[in-house]
Amino acid sequence: MKVLIFFLLTTSCVQAAVKPDKCWLDQKFSMFIHWGLYSELGGMWAGKPVTSGYSEQIQAHGGIFGDWYAAVAGRFLPGCWNADTVVALAKKAGMKSVVFTSKHHDGFCMYHSKYTDYNIVDATPFGRDVMKELAEACRRQGMRFGVYFSLIDWHFPQAYPISSHNADPLTPEHYEYNRKQVEEILTGYGPVSEIWFDMGSLTLQQSRGLYRLVDSLQPGCMISGRLGNDCSDFSVMADNEYPEEKIGVPWQTAASFFDETWGYRSWQKRGDPRVKTAEKIKSLVKVVSRGGNYLLNIGPKGDGSIVSFEREVLEKIGKWLEKYGEGIYGTQRNPFDRLYPGQEITLKGDCMYIFTDSLPDLQSIRLDGLRGNILAASYVGGGEIRFGRENGEWHLYGKNDRQPESPFTVICLQLARGWKIEPLLSPGKKHNLLVPAEAVPLYAYSSIDYYTGFRSMIAYTWGFEEAAPKIRPVVFYTDNEKGKDICMRVDGKEKRIRLEGGRKVKPASLLAGEKVKPGKTWIKNSGSVFGSRPLSGKKVYPGEEGSGWEEWTGFRWGAIQERKARERSSVLLLQELEAEKAGDWMVEVGSGNGIQVILNGEYISVHTSPRGQVYNRETVLLPLKKGKNQLLLKLYNRFEKKLCFSLDTCENAFIYRLEAGEYLLKPEKRHRCEVHLWHPEVPNRAMRLNNLRIKW
Ligand code: FHN
Numbered sequence: 167m168k169v170l171i172f173f174l175l176t177t178s179c180v181q182a183a184v185k186p187d188k189c190w191l192d193q194k195f196s197m198f199i200h201w202g203l204y205s206e207l208g209g210m211w212a213g214k215p216v217t218s219g220y221s222e223q224i225q226a227h228g229g230i231f232g233d234w235y236a237a238v239a240g241r242f243l244p245g246c247w248n249a250d251t252v253v254a255l256a257k258k259a260g261m262k263s264v265v266f267t268s269k270h271h272d273g274f275c276m277y278h279s280k281y282t283d284y285n286i287v288d289a290t291p292f293g294r295d296v297m298k299e300l301a302e303a304c305r306r307q308g309m310r311f312g313v314y315f316s317l318i319d320w321h322f323p324q325a326y327p328i329s330s331h332n333a334d335p336l337t338p339e340h341y342e343y344n345r346k347q348v349e350e351i352l353t354g355y356g357p358v359s360e361i362w363f364d365m366g367s368l369t370l371q372q373s374r375g376l377y378r379l380v381d382s383l384q385p386g387c388m389i390s391g392r393l394g395n396d397c398s399d400f401s402v403m404a405d406n407e408y409p410e411e412k413i414g415v416p417w418q419t420a421a422s423f424f425d426e427t428w429g430y431r432s433w434q435k436r437g438d439p440r441v442k443t444a445e446k447i448k449s450l451v452k453v454v455s456r457g458g459n460y461l462l463n464i465g466p467k468g469d470g471s472i473v474s475f476e477r478e479v480l481e482k483i484g485k486w487l488e489k490y491g492e493g494i495y496g497t498q499r500n501p502f503d504r505l506y507p508g509q510e511i512t513l514k515g516d517c518m519y520i521f522t523d524s525l526p527d528l529q530s531i532r533l534d535g536l537r538g539n540i541l542a543a544s545y546v547g548g549g550e551i552r553f554g555r556e557n558g559e560w561h562l563y564g565k566n567d568r569q570p571e572s573p574f575t576v577i578c579l580q581l582a583r584g585w586k587i588e589p590l591l592s593p594g595k596k597h598n599l600l601v602p603a604e605a606v607p608l609y610a611y612s613s614i615d616y617y618t619g620f621r622s623m624i625a626y627t628w629g630f631e632e633a634a635p636k637i638r639p640v641v642f643y644t645d646n647e648k649g650k651d652i653c654m655r656v657d658g659k660e661k662r663i664r665l666e667g668g669r670k671v672k673p674a675s676l677l678a679g680e681k682v683k684p685g686k687t688w689i690k691n692s693g694s695v696f697g698s699r700p701l702s703g704k705k706v707y708p709g710e711e712g713s714g715w716e717e718w719t720g721f722r723w724g725a726i727q728e729r730k731a732r733e734r735s736s737v738l739l740l741q742e743l744e745a746e747k748a749g750d751w752m753v754e755v756g757s758g759n760g761i762q763v764i765l766n767g768e769y770i771s772v773h774t775s776p777r778g779q780v781y782n783r784e785t786v787l788l789p790l791k792k793g794k795n796q797l798l799l800k801l802y803n804r805f806e807k808k809l810c811f812s813l814d815t816c817e818n819a820f821i822y823r824l825e826a827g828e829y830l831l832k833p834e835k836r837h838r839c840e841v842h843l844w845h846p847e848v849p850n851r852a853m854r855l856n857n858l859r860i861k862w
Contacts, residue, residue: 190359190388190400191416193262193310194454194494195487198362198420198463199252200267200314200428201296203238203274206468209431222429222465225272225320226328232321235272239289247296247470249303255472256309259480260487260494263310263359265461266300268351270314270429271332271365273321277355281346284321296470301355310359313351317344317366317393331694331734332365333616341372345379352383360388360400362420367615370777373397388416394615395777396848400459401611404619408452410505414608414624415849418459421449423476430465436475443482444573450483450494451521451574455510457499490546490576493519502535503590503606503627510574516581519546520562521574533560538585546576553579589629589838600628600839600860603768603789608842610850612774617734618760618804620697620772622852625842631835639826641665642673642859644752646785648822651844652855656829657837662844668824675859677749677790679815685742685794687721690714694734696760696802702769706796708740715740724814726756726781731809736760736802741813743797745790750859752819753797756783756812760802763856766795771856774802781810787857826860 200222209221211228219227225235256264269275275285277297287295297313304311318332319325324339336344352358361380368376373395380387391398400416403409406425409417422428423442436442446462453460464476487494497512497519509531510521522531540560543553545568552563562577592604605626613619637656643665650665688708708715718739721727729737745751755763758781760774765788775782788797803809831837839860843853 187386187388187399187416189310190459192496193459194497195259195261195450196263196265196310196312196459196461197256197259197261198265198314198428198461199300199466200270200463201466201470202267202270202276202429203235203242203272204270205430205466206238206242208468209427209429209433215433220429221427221431222267222270223272223332224429236284236289236321239274239284240291242286242290242468243292244296244468244470246467247294247299249296249299250306252300252466252472253303253307253309255477255480257307259484260491261309261462263312264300264304265312265314265360265362266297267314267316268297269316269319269347271316271318271320273316273319275347277351279347280350281343282322298355305356311356312360312362312388313355313358314362314364315344315348315351316364317368319343331617333367333734335367335369336372341368341375345376348376348379349383352380352387358384358387360390362390362402363393364390365392365616366394368394370395370397390418391611391613391619391850392616394613396612396614396850398613398850401613401850403611408449409456409458409609409621411456411607411609411621412499412503412505413456413458413610415610416459417457417611418461419449419453420461420463421446422463423465423479428463428465430467430473432467439475439478439482442475442479443486446479447483447486448573451510454494454497455500455512455521490574493521493546493576493578501587503587503629504534516583516585518579518581520577520579522577523570523574530561530563533562535588535590536560536581536585537588539582540579541582542580544578546578547571551577588836589627591629591631591836598632598862600630601789602626602856602858603770604628612850612852614774614777614804617694618696618774618802620760620762620774620852622772622850623769624846624849624853625840626855626858628839629836630839632831632837633835634831635833636828636830637862638828639860639862641668641824641826642671642821642857642861643668643824643855644785644787644821644857646857647855650853650855652858653840653842653844654826654860655838655840657832659829661827661829663824663826665822665824668822670820671823672820673750673823675749676819676821677745677747677751679817679819681746681749682751682790683744684723685744687718687742688715688740689718689721690716690738690740692736692738692800694736696736696774696804697762697772697800701762701798701800702764703767705767706740706798724812726810726812729809731803731806733806734804735809736800737809737811739799739801739811739813741797741799743788743790743795745792745795748792749790750787751790752816753786753788754783754812754814754816755786755799756781756810756814757799757801758806758809758811759804760800761811762798762800762802764798764800765789766791771854773852773854774804777805780806783812785816785857821857821859
């Protein structure tokens with residue numbers, strides 16, 4: 167693993183990066199290309215459209231015999247393929263790199279592999295190494311070149327057979343085959359900006375082995391999170407997924423033109439290119455304003471030509487970027503702690519760009535927490551915009567005679583040096599006490615494999631008000647956090663604190679067992695994906711007909727429950743709790759391969775467990791409110807034959823109390839405190855500091 171580097175953004179949020187390749191981070195917009203034998207079929211088999219699944223996976227979804235599918239190579243003659251044209255289009259669209267499918271799940275190599283003749287040079291009448299042509303065209307045109315590489319292979323004889331989910335393990339022979347192919351790609355095609363491993367479910371050793379191989383051959387090559395086991399340089403969201411939260415590691419959203427397919431589909435209904443252009447610009451801005459890279463896919467036809475709809479949309483995006491690209495390229499993510507719907511923000515030095523879809527209908531945009539002066543405000547593309555302060559907050563005022571621009575009106579604010587964003591004060595915040603539930607979390611994306619990934623919390627930030635010139639915080643923690651090294655930064659001054667020792671205490675906020683009455687327990691089977699779409703925020707109505715919840719009268723506190731479970735399945739457990747007063751209640755939760763703990767719709771803890779752990783217990787502090795509470799547990803089984811879990815009270819609960827020393831505060835009303843792990847070995851892994859409390 168590479169050395170972990172922390173660096174501060176303007177907001178002083180922590181951003182962890184394994185390999186902070188500046189060029190990669192600066193790309194913002196890239197082209198994904200899904201092109202292979204499947205493109206020749208264009209989503210059709212035996213004269214009929216194959217309507218289920220992605221069209222690049224037509225072999226699986228169309229139930230096509232391996233030899234029949236392989237025979238398509240005999241007629242694969244992409245006479246319209248021109249690598250320079252493709253790269254020129256990417257350039258015109260404003261993209262900074264191209265990522266090409268060297269091999270997709272069908273196992274057909276779109277480059278000249280010496281380890282199989284199932285490749286475009288040896289198996290087709292075309293006989294040209296199109297990947298080499300593309301790599302060279304990229305170099306000629308100053309475009310970065312990356313490769314997609316499928317970790318599963320439906321053609322390799324010693325691999326697992328085609329499955330419904332594509333997250334199969336790799337046999338030793340298959341792993342070795344992949345290693346050799348990755349090696350030939352990274353030694354034969356010049357500099358590769360990123361390698362986009364996809365699917366499969368590798369052991370930790372296999373993921374590490376491939377990571378090290380890439381790193382030794384091309385240290386500058388960024389490695390995608392889909393390699394699994396958190397061995398990666400950048401996180402990848404689920405397909406076409408756009409995070410709403412702040413992400414603190416390098417990350418990417420891969421998007422297709424249509425959610426239904428990545429590979430060419432001749433019968434796709436494409437609609438109005440202007441509508442699609444607006445949709446994709448919105449996505450691009452959303453990704454960039456959260457600090458990510460937007461990888462937009464094209465699916466060329468079997469003859470190598472680009473679908474005219476896709477070309478038109480990309481050219482339109484390029485036109486838009488010619489005008490508004492100053493708010494995209496060279497920018498940093500939104501510096502505010504809070505995100506507002508309909509408004510995206512980027513930052514370049516002292517210039518703040520606001521992409522809004524709501525002016526001029528709205529009266530004003532409030533820039534909550536912006537401190538300092540605005541020197542000028544204008545529409546990108548021309549025109550001044552009025553601004554002023556109301557009750558200490560900056561506002562921008564829309565002009566009613568101005569036509570809104572599609573899909574965004576873009577505004578540039580010139581800020582006076584020394585501006586800053588005041589940390590957000592949580593509405594429920596109690597004086598002198600910082601608790602995780604009231605923090606602004608910073609996220610990464612932790613992933614064992616495609617189905618076993620989740621939004622992992624990697625830092626907390628709190629805003630607090632304090633008139634004293636200094637504070638002496640104490641940190642409360644439980645056995646769960648014991649032994650961890652944390653970095654606690656207050657007003658920019660950071661200290662390393664080892665969560666070890668301290669006094670064992672029972673703070674007044676800790677609820678005694680008899681103050682909490684467990685109510686009914688409910689159970690329900692849940693999905694096969696662990697957590698790419700978070701569960702929190704959802705109201706649960708277990709009693710409702712059709713909700714799928716069953717009351718579990720036989721549930722026993724403290725007993726280990728064992729349920730037969732399929733791989734990739736989960737169970738939701740809902741426990742009603744009635745608290746006599748508000749406070750922290752300590753429970754012990756046992757789980758298998760992954761768990762989400764949600765209290766009253768808010769995340770308390772989410773994590774997976776290292777492979778091989780069938781059952782493990784952890785202490786969880788539940789900040790109960792007075793009266794009725796809902797504790798929801800999502801218990802996930804990825805690899806085992808059964809799911810083991812438990813829920814127990816902690817009769818002799820106590821907490822450790824540790825002095826954190828003195829922190830001088832800046833002479834300001836509002837202050838910022840940040841906590842994260844001290845140089846974590848794996849930046850994407852959840853820090854699991856959910857029981858932490860800081861008080862002074
Ligand atoms: O199964 C593949 C799919 O065909 C496509 O390549 C996408 C691109 O992100 N990746 C997998 C599903 O997520």
